[in-house]
Amino acid sequence: MDHDALAQEVAALAAQAERLETPGPNGPCIWHRWGQGPTLVLLHGGWGSWTHWYRSIPLLAPHFTLLAADTPGFGDSGAPPKPTSPDDIADILVAGLDELIPAGDTFHLAGFSFGGLIGSVVASKMPGRCRSFVPVGASGFGSLHAPPQGTALAEDGMTEDEVDELQRRNLQILMIHDPANIDDLAVHMHRENLARGRIRSRPISLSDRLRRALPDIKASMAGIWGEHDVTVMGREGLEQRRDIIREFQPDAPFHIIEGAGHWVMYEAPDEFAKTLIDTLKTLAPY
Numbered sequence: 001m002d003h004d005a006l007a008q009e010v011a012a013l014a015a016q017a018e019r020l021e022t023p024g025p026n027g028p029c030i031w032h033r034w035g036q037g038p039t040l041v042l043l044h045g046g047w048g049s050w051t052h053w054y055r056s057i058p059l060l061a062p063h064f065t066l067l068a069a070d071t072p073g074f075g076d077s078g079a080p081p082k083p084t085s086p087d088d089i090a091d092i093l094v095a096g097l098d099e100l101i102p103a104g105d106t107f108h109l110a111g112f113s114f115g116g117l118i119g120s121v122v123a124s125k126m127p128g129r130c131r132s133f134v135p136v137g138a139s140g141f142g143s144l145h146a147p148p149q150g151t152a153l154a155e156d157g158m159t160e161d162e163v164d165e166l167q168r169r170n171l172q173i174l175m176i177h178d179p180a181n182i183d184d185l186a187v188h189m190h191r192e193n194l195a196r197g198r199i200r201s202r203p204i205s206l207s208d209r210l211r212r213a214l215p216d217i218k219a220s221m222a223g224i225w226g227e228h229d230v231t232v233m234g235r236e237g238l239e240q241r242r243d244i245i246r247e248f249q250p251d252a253p254f255h256i257i258e259g260a261g262h263w264v265m266y267e268a269p270d271e272f273a274k275t276l277i278d279t280l281k282t283l284a285p286y
Helices: 003-015 088-099 114-125 160-174 182-194 209-215 233-247 269-282
Strands: 018-022 029-035 040-045 064-068 105-112 130-136 222-227 254-256
Touching: 003 182, 003 269, 018 088, 029 088, 088 114, 105 114, 114 130, 114 209, 130 233, 160 182, 209 233, 209 254, 222 233, 222 269, 233 254, 254 269
Parallel strands: 040 064, 040 105, 105 130, 130 222, 222 254
Antiparallel strands: 018 029, 029 064
């Protein structure tokens, strides 16, 4: 696998963005801005970075001004305070959004996995500014969240090829349903993101913080999940998440993308982007 060439692919998309910094307690929070139109904030998953949205960005940028964060503790952003709570992370992002988005302007927010949990807290803290919130394969549902077992860590002495294959297997276990969709770029980005992560997101993901945030969210809500998302415990788990969201907004759209796994916007980028665009265009202020 040619990691140098793959890094250049990622860098080419990053170079099309405006790189922005907002204050954080242990170094700045880093944002990337592409496109034009209404603002859509993108929050990535645990042990990730803005690159979780790599395949979505070119499809979404013609329709929205995208603000993709490196969540504090991941990517190029500084770390949050320790011990780390979801509210600590959200507060840094809220302050950043207040700085980057002009007063009085509203924004959409989509959060993937751990980013869906963090996004729910951000949305609850920004009533009147966050106009819609879309969890994507989100965690934060307490006992309903069931990360699979069997992922492994790279060990000292492994060759680069062995580490690549290990992370390819990890992606198959957790992130991507069809092994044919695990390309070299996915492996490369996953390795790079793991190397830069500095906080343990899983304990937060296993909490019920998203569920507890829902009553305080004034934005319109929708949900997008992959059919084969291994963190949800099957079709019943998908329906439970839909029903929980609809406890607070009975008309909330809930989309299941057939054939896709947890990292739905990478495995099915065209269908995901179309679904998100169409949903945001039709969501009325709640």
